[in-house]
Amino acid sequence: MEIRGKVALVTGGTDGIGLCIARLLKEKGATVIVCGRRTNLLASARAEGFEAIEADLSSREGVTALAQTATARTLDILINNAGAGVDYDLAEAIDLDAVDRTIFLNLDAPIHLAALLVPQLKARPEAALVNVTSGLAIAPRAGGPVYCATKAGLRSFTKAIRFQLRGTRLNVIEALPPVVETAMTASRSGSKMKPEQCAAEIVAAIEGNRQEANVGMVKLLKLVHSISPRLAEAIMIRF
Numbered sequence: 001m002e003i004r005g006k007v008a009l010v011t012g013g014t015d016g017i018g019l020c021i022a023r024l025l026k027e028k029g030a031t032v033i034v035c036g037r038r039t040n041l042l043a044s045a046r047a048e049g050f051e052a053i054e055a056d057l058s059s060r061e062g063v064t065a066l067a068q069t070a071t072a073r074t075l076d077i078l079i080n081n082a083g084a085g086v087d088y089d090l091a092e093a094i095d096l097d098a099v100d101r102t103i104f105l106n107l108d109a110p111i112h113l114a115a116l117l118v119p120q121l122k123a124r125p126e127a128a129l130v131n132v133t134s135g136l137a138i139a140p141r142a143g144g145p146v147y148c149a150t151k152a153g154l155r156s157f158t159k160a161i162r163f164q165l166r167g168t169r170l171n172v173i174e175a176l177p178p179v180v181e182t183a184m185t186a187s188r189s190g191s192k193m194k195p196e197q198c199a200a201e202i203v204a205a206i207e208g209n210r211q212e213a214n215v216g217m218v219k220l221l222k223l224v225h226s227i228s229p230r231l232a233e234a235i236m237i238r239f
């Protein structure tokens, strides 16, 4: 797919991996719309030349408002990137409202945006829908049960709609990042991929009309999982 001249919406495109994807798409000649909640990050994005829309995607109202704005723009590329983790430790008190908001952001929002925007995307000469999941969609870690469940759910959803959309000009891509150096992983030690490198692999998958972007170490995880799902799960559960 040619990026030049396309219109792209990157949810959560004001920070982290999403911002790096937005920058790369813009560099390659796309008009890029980003969204997020923090006004300072939205202002920085505007200063960089993006259209930046304030939207909280952890609720149905936020998603609907964003989709209304997006439908006026004739999108070619939708990147469902906004996502977050949430605490869920059965040995402690659990904030179920925070859990529900995270499930909505990570899983419901991409499902709603696909329902609202795919008709328009399908009508374009060439288009891409990218859902950002995680290596943890393949095998969960014990420390993030809700996060992993949302990403596994989004992976399953992505595969099913790809099948529904076969034969159309809309390419459905799943992007599976490894641990990437962003605000989301600030409290984690160990090696982390740079967000620019992760974004480059995702954008290459869009340009190459691929179905999956297995980024960095996720390639190895997929290989291990294909040989022995039990071994992959045993490794990842303690990750």
Ligand SMILES: NC(=O)c1ccc[n+]([C@@H]2O[C@H](COP(=O)([O-])OP(=O)(O)OC[C@H]3O[C@@H](n4cnc5c(N)ncnc54)[C@H](OP(=O)(O)O)[C@@H]3O)[C@@H](O)[C@H]2O)c1
Pocket (backbone or CB within 6 Å): 011, 012, 013, 014, 015, 016, 017, 018, 035, 036, 037, 038, 039, 041, 055, 056, 057, 058, 080, 081, 082, 083, 084, 105, 132, 133, 134, 135, 176, 177, 178, 179, 180, 181, 182, 183, 184, 185
């Ligand atoms: N970092 C990793 O190691 C890693 C690994 C695998 C997968 N991923 C996935 O990659 C995606 C991006 O992660 P990241 O690490 O780049 O995250 P990040 O640096 O924390 O950035 C998250 C982006 O999403 C926006 N966002 C968060 N909550 C939102 C909400 N309720 N409504 C609208 N926008 C919201 C944030 O802006 P505001 O906070 O201002 O709204 C920000 O622009 C996520 O789906 C994540 O699950 C990340």
